[in-house]
Amino acid sequence: MKSKLQLLKDIAEFLNEETDRSTMIQGALKMLIDHSEFDTGWLFFINEEGQHELSAHYRLPPSLQKGGHEHLCGGKCWCVNKYNNKELRTATNIFVCSRLEKARIDYPEGNNGITHHATVPLISGDESFGLLNVASPHREEFSQDELDLLESVAFQIGSTLKRIELTAQEQENMIIRERQRLARDLHDSVNQMLFSIGITSHAAKNMQDKTKIRSAFDSIEHTSKHAMKEMKALIWQLKPIGLENGIIDAVEKYAELLDLEIEIQIDGFYDVSDQVEIGLYRVVQESLNNIRKHSGANAASIRMDAGQKVLRVTIEDGGRGFDTLEQKKFGYGLSNMRERIHKLGGTFKIKSQTGKGTRIIITVPSKE
Template structure:
């Protein structure tokens, strides 16, 4: 074996480099490297402290410690501080140095914790990677009180390798954590998006969103505040994955740190004191001491006013990846809330349009019949006074007929307001409706599947209007009803063999008929189409086709859950 010290140094550095590339487990790698280093340098014992940004330290690797340092599960390596860490924290430890005496070994002797096996001194080496600091490495041997310049230089070279490896592994862990976080974000987005499209009200979505955050992310708590005028009101909060009760109406004070998030476009990070203060404000008892930090992000659609604030608490230090995920969560919640509100507005407009249409129908049909009824009644009064008994009887018959027609029209309009009977299926409901109009309806149905509620209701409304047209205008009491359910669309066809409409008149009817216009609008609102075929004395056929959206898979099927 070559005894040249330079060769031995190169062998040591090469062996350490090869060892560093064998594992992505930080603790395992540091322990293996420490053993190799001690073996190659002839030293007996060593330990490595990693120090975080808050200057808290942890002994993550050690080898062949004397019995006294192993006292009570290595208590001397966990408690208090020491001169090498004090110098590290004060940025006075820049290079490998000789520590004359070790305070931890002195404590072992002072408190009688055990034997020190002749260890009194050690060398201390800072672990760096560029401008980033990670901790210190200590190595020692019994009776060794001084390390030469060559030994310290070798230890520094090894420490640089360790620092680079720690940096690489930290980056790897951060990327793994980021990938995991964004996978969870994808699952959250799919579930919230699915729920948002299933007619959940905007008022119910905050609790749903916070509940999903609690179940998908390992954060200490999550809370959502919604804007109410110039204030922000707590709408939902979850603690360790479970929704918490909101007994009080929690408002944010005007000087609260969360308003910084409300004024910006990205997330903000709180101090541990601010995080604990927020937990206290929300009455999340027991969390104050567990929180290390908190982050908040504005809930807003791009270019729009702020809708709320999403805030989460961490029991460990928050990372930049957490902030990116939080911002994406807030953006997605904003989109779903905005979509839910727009859908509610659309439904309200639809209800208003329906009321207006019914008002027009009442004016066009029932009001005209009632006016005719009123005028006929006045005529009967005059005829009775003039003793025109026969004419009066005929007028009374007209009054009866008009009143019956008015009642029928009113029932039809009430039926449109309240679509009962659909629980038996679209075909059965339209058949019953046709019978109510004294029509003989022949039916045929092909295909079997459950229709989305909006598609079924649209076909029901269109079918009602079509059967009404047969009753009023076709001059026949028979109609044919066909319901065809394909994989991608639903088709409804209603036809009669009545008087029909001439081609020129059909064009004018399509332009002027309020009923036909409404039927067409209903179909087109769902991406469908409506076609009318008719000819003089050749009957009329109305066909509507509406696409059926593909069913959304359940969340467990998407995410691979049980």
């Protein structure tokens, strides 16, 4: 068992190197549980609407794992309500937990002696991200020293979540500034060439000498080709890396890299923002990765249906499938995909059945 200071130091060093939110919270939770008196833990992210999502867990008792973690994922509880009412600011012992109680009643032999837990909000400055909960067998109350440890770890996680968020915002700002620079270059270079074409064509109207007219049109042809080449090069730079020729081309090349046969069907003309296109591409990438690694299939189909307000993308394989209520093997990857799409203002649904393949249905907003 590590000392409190050593554990906090180790967690701080781990968090300082992490840039991915999901691996960060899972790793920090594991370190906390493995090197403290706490025996199990779980973490909720809570959005602005007050809806909670089970985002990480470690060494849960069987009663809390049943039914796809139904007792942790569904309904409301005291700590989430207090969090949403902004009445929870420090680490607190929870003496009556409706989630643990329901799990104990439904699965009396599967709670491993877990009847109570402690909770602490994940806070950085004025921002709150969710809750960190811990528990131990046959413990109804944790000491102040244990609560202080829990609070310190929660503060570290909250600060890291804020850092990751700010880093992502800065990267987005850098992209915006680069796009603005490229837009200025596009305007300066291509606009000048178009102006030259306009002057030359206007002058050619009044020419009588066929040789001069031919020379003028040669100049117009040369300048227009150069303008198109310049414009194409700049537009490619405006696209994210890998998406220079659009998401279809990028997906086809990525599938080829995975040695995965794909069939892509497109219905309608889609028009989404760069942010949505990037996010959608990352989710499609992860889906194809999962198909290659877990489904046993070597082929997949992707259908894109463009509506007025949304783009609907369906990714399907005929592989081995899985029970969606028992997603432990795939849970974090699917959670990341769902979270990414939700941030874009879209929806993410997964349908699968053992032996009957998997279908992922995504909607993302189109441009107004």
